[in-house]
Amino acid sequence: RKEVEQDPGPFNVPEGATVAFNCTYSNSASQSFFWYRQDCRKEPKLLMSVYSSGNEDGRFTAQLNRASQYISLLIRDSKLSDSATYLCVVDGANNLFFGTGTRLTVIP
Amino acid sequence: DAMVIQNPRYQVTQFGKPVTLSCSQTLNHNVMYWYQQKSSQAPKLLFHYYDKDFNNEADTPDNFQSRRPNTSFCFLDIRSPGLGDAAMYLCATSRDLGRDIYEQYFGPGTRLTVT
Numbered sequence: 454r455k456e457v458e459q460d461p462g463p464f465n466v467p468e469g470a471t472v473a474f475n476c477t478y479s480n481s482a483s484q485s486f487f488w489y490r491q492d493c494r495k496e497p498k499l500l501m502s503v504y505s506s507g508n509e510d511g512r513f514t515a516q517l518n519r520a521s522q523y524i525s526l527l528i529r530d531s532k533l534s535d536s537a538t539y540l541c542v543v544d545g546a547n548n549l550f551f552g553t554g555t556r557l558t559v560i561p
Numbered sequence: 562d563a564m565v566i567q568n569p570r571y572q573v574t575q576f577g578k579p580v581t582l583s584c585s586q587t588l589n590h591n592v593m594y595w596y597q598q599k600s601s602q603a604p605k606l607l608f609h610y611y612d613k614d615f616n617n618e619a620d621t622p623d624n625f626q627s628r629r630p631n632t633s634f635c636f637l638d639i640r641s642p643g644l645g646d647a648a649m650y651l652c653a654t655s656r657d658l659g660r661d662i663y664e665q666y667f668g669p670g671t672r673l674t675v676t
Binding site: 485494495540544552553 | 594
């Protein structure tokens, strides 16, 4: 079983829509959870860190469910500029385990 | 201002010809990482340094080596590149935030082509 699993998508949504991604992780001892955004041929950039039950930053909300071992990312009022691959990342003691990413395309 | 810098951004090397990729950081982070990322795949951790302590991933080929002469710099040496080593190589840094929390910050990557 992979450490981190994500739905690869692609998710194609109209501008202004709300979209949610889910991610499951296998290590119940993990303490730190992150969502990274990666544009095509660019480096991953930290979008949100999740340490407790969740985190909210503007249009972005991340939620953590430790009992079910999943993390979600909700994007409200999608913008064209939100088009990217979203990587779910979970700590593994001194390093991170990356999901393969969910591809989002926001359509005008 | 760039905080994690990688040079060169694009590198072309010949099959079997050694190549070195470099990474520097201005964040004074104590942990530095090297990842390999191929198209449509997640970044794959090759190794990391916690201060001067080198930690190699079990499945990292011997062909890949690393050096960290000081806190700011870290190098990735590929001794004999094969066609399968063509990829984006990402350097990242982090610091221990306590409770095993390590937010990682990535450099722009070096795209390696092997001919």
